[in-house]
Amino acid sequence: xxxxxxxxxxxxxxxxxxxxxxxxxxxxxxxxxxDVRQGKFFEIEVKENDESKAKSLVDDMCKKLLANLVxxxxxxx
Amino acid sequence: MKSSVIIFPGSNCxxxxxxxxxxxxxxxxxxxxxxxxxxxxxxxxxxGGFSYGDYLRCGSIASKSNIIKSVIDFANSGGLxxxxxxxxxILTETGLLPGILQQNKYLNFICKNVYVKVKxxxxxxxxxxxxxxxxxxxxxxxxxxFCSKDEIKSLEDNNQIAVTYCDPKGLxxxxxxxxxxxxxxxxxxxxxxNVLGMMPHPERMIDRYLSxxxxxxxxxxxxxxxx
Numbered sequence: 001x002x003x004x005x006x007x008x009x010x011x012x013x014x015x016x017x018x019x020x021x022x023x024x025x026x027x028x029x030x031x032x033x034x035d036v037r038q039g040k041f042f043e044i045e046v047k048e049n050d051e052s053k054a055k056s057l058v059d060d061m062c063k064k065l066l067a068n069l070v071x072x073x074x075x076x077x
Numbered sequence: 078m079k080s081s082v083i084i085f086p087g088s089n090c091x092x093x094x095x096x097x098x099x100x101x102x103x104x105x106x107x108x109x110x111x112x113x114x115x116x117x118x119x120x121x122x123x124x125g126g127f128s129y130g131d132y133l134r135c136g137s138i139a140s141k142s143n144i145i146k147s148v149i150d151f152a153n154s155g156g157l158x159x160x161x162x163x164x165x166x167i168l169t170e171t172g173l174l175p176g177i178l179q180q181n182k183y184l185n186f187i188c189k190n191v192y193v194k195v196k197x198x199x200x201x202x203x204x205x206x207x208x209x210x211x212x213x214x215x216x217x218x219x220x221x222x223f224c225s226k227d228e229i230k231s232l233e234d235n236n237q238i239a240v241t242y243c244d245p246k247g248l249x250x251x252x253x254x255x256x257x258x259x260x261x262x263x264x265x266x267x268x269x270x271n272v273l274g275m276m277p278h279p280e281r282m283i284d285r286y287l288s289x290x291x292x293x294x295x296x297x298x299x300x301x302x303x304x
Contacts, residue, residue, distance in 0.1 A: 013179075013223070014179070014182070014257070016181075016182055016183070016184050017180065017184065020184055065133070065137065065141065068134055068137070068170070068177055070175075070176060070177045070223070070224060070225065071177055071179065071223060
């Protein structure tokens with residue numbers, strides 16, 4: 001089963017890359033872009049047929065490796 | 078005195094550290110990340126570099142490597158563990174030190190000499206160093222120290238801030254904060270002060286003709302404490 005995870009910086013944590021992307025987009029005349037936050041996306045193939053069990057495994061992975069909870073939040077989608 | 082430098086795939090300051098430790102009298106051994114145990118040591122060093130290509134987050138993969146459990150056990154039993162640059166990043170990812178090193182505020186890789194202020198001398202790393210301001214070298218892309226409000230308060234309350242970026246006279250300000258680090262932090266201790274992580278490289282400042290000698294003060298002091 002494939003589980004997808006999105007890891008993003010927590011609100012309030014400075015995201016200089018996101019800021020640079022926003023400024024570049026603005027420079028390319030995408031005037032309506034007012035903020036960009038950059039994150040990471042994972043697709044994890046888990047040998048497990050039960051969705052809730054698979055997600056609970058991935059949740060553990062997020063806490064232990066995929067996200068650093070000091071600055072990042074994660075979402076299992 | 079015996080020291081061990083751990084080599085991860087992508088470490089690139091391991092040999093400089095080896096040279097520095099030997100110059101000041103350590104019997105140093107190099108330990109591969111895939112080993113399961115570390116021979117008896119008085120000091121373990123996690124060197125600078127780009128362990129595992131900085132994949133995922135700097136230091137995150139190294140913090141789960143085979144050898145790390147031995148490093149954590151050694152640190153928890155009071156052994157001296159020093160992490161320089163990527164080593165500092167690894168220490169935060171293991172949880173031995175709080176916080177995280179984020180990407181530099183202005184997105185550039187910084188490679189230059191800096192001044193750091195020694196904030197605490199009640200520890201084995203800086204105790205007998207006469208100078209309060211050291212000139213050391215930094216080279217990193219992720220040195221922007223960050224931690225929660227509770228953690229920074231706890232670091233301050235327990236005198237765990239080791240060194241901060243400052244001007245040549247010791248004034249800590251934004252102008253002399255190269256990477257945006259919280260409170261100009263360049264290095265911190267754990268609560269017991271046996272674990273030190275710092276971004277500046279003392280091993281690059283051990284030769285009066287090539288660089289400077291403020292790194293020599295650091296190693297001489299460390300060795301003096303272990304004799």
